[in-house]
Amino acid sequence: MELVEVDVAIVGAGGAGLRAAIALVEKDPTLRIALISKVYPMRSHTCAAEGGAAGVVKPDDSFDLHFDDTVGGGDWLSDQDCVEYFVHEAPKELMQLEHWGCPWNREADGSVAVRPFGGMKKQRTWFAADKSGFHILHTLFQTTLQFPTITRFDEYYALDLLVEDGRCQGLTAMEMRSGMIKQFHAKSVIIAGGGAGRMFPFSTNGAIKTGDGMAMAYRAGVPLKDMEFVQYHPTGLPNTGSLLTEACRGEGGVLLNKNGRRYLQDYGMGPETPLGKPQLKTMELGPRDRVSQAYWHELQKGNTVTTPWGECVMLDMRHLGEKYIDERLPLVRELGIAYLGVDIVKDAIPIRPVVHYMMGGISTNTKAATPLPGLFAAGECACVSLNGANRLGSNSLVELLVFGKSAALSAIEHIKGLPAPNRAALEVKAKESQARVRELFSRTDGNESMSGLRKEMMDTMEKNAGLYREENGLREAVAKIAELRQRYQKVMLHDKSNVFNTDLFQVLELGSMLDCAEALTVSALARKESRGAHQRLDYVQRDDQNFLRHSMAYYQGLDAPRIDYLDVVITKSPPGVRDYSGDHK
Numbered sequence: 001m002e003l004v005e006v007d008v009a010i011v012g013a014g015g016a017g018l019r020a021a022i023a024l025v026e027k028d029p030t031l032r033i034a035l036i037s038k039v040y041p042m043r044s045h046t047c048a049a050e051g052g053a054a055g056v057v058k059p060d061d062s063f064d065l066h067f068d069d070t071v072g073g074g075d076w077l078s079d080q081d082c083v084e085y086f087v088h089e090a091p092k093e094l095m096q097l098e099h100w101g102c103p104w105n106r107e108a109d110g111s112v113a114v115r116p117f118g119g120m121k122k123q124r125t126w127f128a129a130d131k132s133g134f135h136i137l138h139t140l141f142q143t144t145l146q147f148p149t150i151t152r153f154d155e156y157y158a159l160d161l162l163v164e165d166g167r168c169q170g171l172t173a174m175e176m177r178s179g180m181i182k183q184f185h186a187k188s189v190i191i192a193g194g195g196a197g198r199m200f201p202f203s204t205n206g207a208i209k210t211g212d213g214m215a216m217a218y219r220a221g222v223p224l225k226d227m228e229f230v231q232y233h234p235t236g237l238p239n240t241g242s243l244l245t246e247a248c249r250g251e252g253g254v255l256l257n258k259n260g261r262r263y264l265q266d267y268g269m270g271p272e273t274p275l276g277k278p279q280l281k282t283m284e285l286g287p288r289d290r291v292s293q294a295y296w297h298e299l300q301k302g303n304t305v306t307t308p309w310g311e312c313v314m315l316d317m318r319h320l321g322e323k324y325i326d327e328r329l330p331l332v333r334e335l336g337i338a339y340l341g342v343d344i345v346k347d348a349i350p351i352r353p354v355v356h357y358m359m360g361g362i363s364t365n366t367k368a369a370t371p372l373p374g375l376f377a378a379g380e381c382a383c384v385s386l387n388g389a390n391r392l393g394s395n396s397l398v399e400l401l402v403f404g405k406s407a408a409l410s411a412i413e414h415i416k417g418l419p420a421p422n423r424a425a426l427e428v429k430a431k432e433s434q435a436r437v438r439e440l441f442s443r444t445d446g447n448e449s450m451s452g453l454r455k456e457m458m459d460t461m462e463k464n465a466g467l468y469r470e471e472n473g474l475r476e477a478v479a480k481i482a483e484l485r486q487r488y489q490k491v492m493l494h495d496k497s498n499v500f501n502t503d504l505f506q507v508l509e510l511g512s513m514l515d516c517a518e519a520l521t522v523s524a525l526a527r528k529e530s531r532g533a534h535q536r537l538d539y540v541q542r543d544d545q546n547f548l549r550h551s552m553a554y555y556q557g558l559d560a561p562r563i564d565y566l567d568v569v570i571t572k573s574p575p576g577v578r579d580y581s582g583d584h585k
């Protein structure tokens with residue numbers, strides 16, 4: 001089997017993976033780095049991010065305030081040592097991007113412009129119109145191009161980690177255009193594989209967000225942390241699920257029910273504020289979990305608007321005016337016209353909550369290290385835990401930078417003084433991984449289809465593990481996902497060719513999603529409380545006595561995962577009441 005030998009292998013070339021790669025070379029230009037991605041780097045989901053990235057920059061803001069917003073927004077499930085580190089590093093990272101060429105919007109005096117964002121009680125979200133992710137990813141990608149020691153493996157599908165002697169020492173990956181599996185021996189591996197929102201049928205996530213990185217680590221014995229916390233974004237287009245960024249509300253857009261009422265005032269997010277730009281009080285700038293949940297209550301009350309695409313509420317931005325919209329929200333206008341035929345300058349646009357982000361993921365500490373020596377993780381695939389039970393909009397893009405860099409520095413630290421790899425032992429492991437794929441090709445008795453199983457999984461997740469959950473539904477979901485994982489053993493490949501076999505990759509991705517879905521549903525069933533994005537109709541209160549702790553799901557093959565718990569790190573903010581009725585200044 002072909003061998004690629006490097007010092008550090010990175011799985012994923014989105015924001016987190018690219019930031020890690022740059023930090024590696026900057027620290028040690030002699031390192032050999034493999035950057036492995038199943039898509040061309042600029043096609044990573046980071047490119048789709050719209051609204052912006054949070055970091056304290058204005059004189060009336062402070063690290064303490066960013067800390068308070070993040071910890072309260074996360075319903076006190078964030079590890080506070082991690083949040084403290086994050087808020088201090090955030091502006092440095094954003095300024096670093098500026099120096100690498102990121103075209104942040106400017107105030108009239110030339111300083112960096114910031115916009116309000118949900119749950120952030122000060123304006124601190126840096127932005128590049130509503131194409132922030134595109135510009136961030138481009139800046140990072142361009143920067144990596146100057147370093148010859150970063151070798152890119154674009155369109156390589158990572159399969160399995162190589163764990164030997166109690167350490168992670170590499171991985172296997174398939175070159176997608178040839179079907180050839182290669183072994184990568186690496187002293188450190190960083191997973192930056194992104195989220196897993198595609199477990200759900202209605203999602204803002206790109207098709208590649210199938211939790212492969214999470215599943216790889218999970219199968220290798222690393223726990224998945226807080227998987228039950230799934231973020232719904234309140235404003236998705238009702239037909240495609242495409243995101244209308246939170247900046248729509250940050251810039252002053254309002255949410256209306258079928259009676260034209262700004263209903264958020266009925267859910268602890270009032271009082272109603274005058275229309276203006278930018279929006280300066282809470283209301284539409286409540287955190288995502290609360291705003292999405294308010295939609296659900298409006299639906300129960302019969303206050304939603306019936307549209308050809310289902311029940312919706314309306315997002316109204318007309319009062320912002322064409323000039324302002326074209327300057328600040330050009331992509332949103334384009335999306336509305338292209339996908340729904342609605343011009344936001346002239347009409348309110350129907351929207352509904354849509355699965356957007358996974359708060360949970362590979363368990364890491366503040367240094368981005370997993371419990372498995374040699375394995376590090378950063379970005380949406382990791383749970384460090386910054387976001388707790390609910391991520392605040394615009395914290396994720398910065399999380400990629402801060403912890404992408406941490407992962408790199410930790411990976412270098414790990415390498416020091418390591419013995420030479422046992423190539424023969426690693427090759428044995430690599431062959432086991434290869435055999436797993438070969439078995440799929442040689443299967444003749446399979447009677448299950450990838451698309452059939454995937455549909456059943458998505459329907460189950462939507463029905464039983466969505467915005468609101470309860471015991472019976474979760475039990476049904478746990479049983480169904482277990483059944484689907486059994487049936488997955490009989491899934492048939494229709495295409496047995498080697499060249500860009502998309503059938504194969506979709507089967508592998510389905511396997512990753514089923515593993516993640518099982519960790520998610522089993523963790524959700526066990527968490528008998530409501531906190532942040534995990535809302536249970538049968539346990540409506542937050543229960544700090546029993547659940548101020550992280551869920552840790554451990555892989556057990558085809559059996560259900562073992563769930564354990566880990567205490568939340570509290571440094572200075574004891575659990576309190578989340579209050580979104582005050583002023584934003």
Ligand SMILES: Cc1cc2nc3c(=O)[nH]c(=O)nc-3n(C[C@H](O)[C@H](O)[C@H](O)COP(=O)(O)OP(=O)(O)OC[C@H]3O[C@@H](n4cnc5c(N)ncnc54)[C@H](O)[C@@H]3O)c2cc1C
Pocket residue numbers: 011012013014015016017036037038039041044045046047048049050051052053054132133156157158159192193194195204205206208209212213243245356357378379380381393394395396397398400
């Ligand atoms: C539409 C949208 C808008 C958003 N807007 C914002 C925003 O304004 N502000 C904000 O803070 N956050 C935003 N987010 C969230 C944020 O963009 C993401 O959480 C973040 O970009 C994830 O970055 P990442 O580097 O972890 O992963 P990604 O950018 O998703 O990259 C994952 C990488 O892993 C690779 N990969 C995955 N599996 C494999 C495999 N098996 N083999 C090889 N490679 C693999 C992929 O090829 C890809 O390169 C938004 C998200 C979406 C979906």
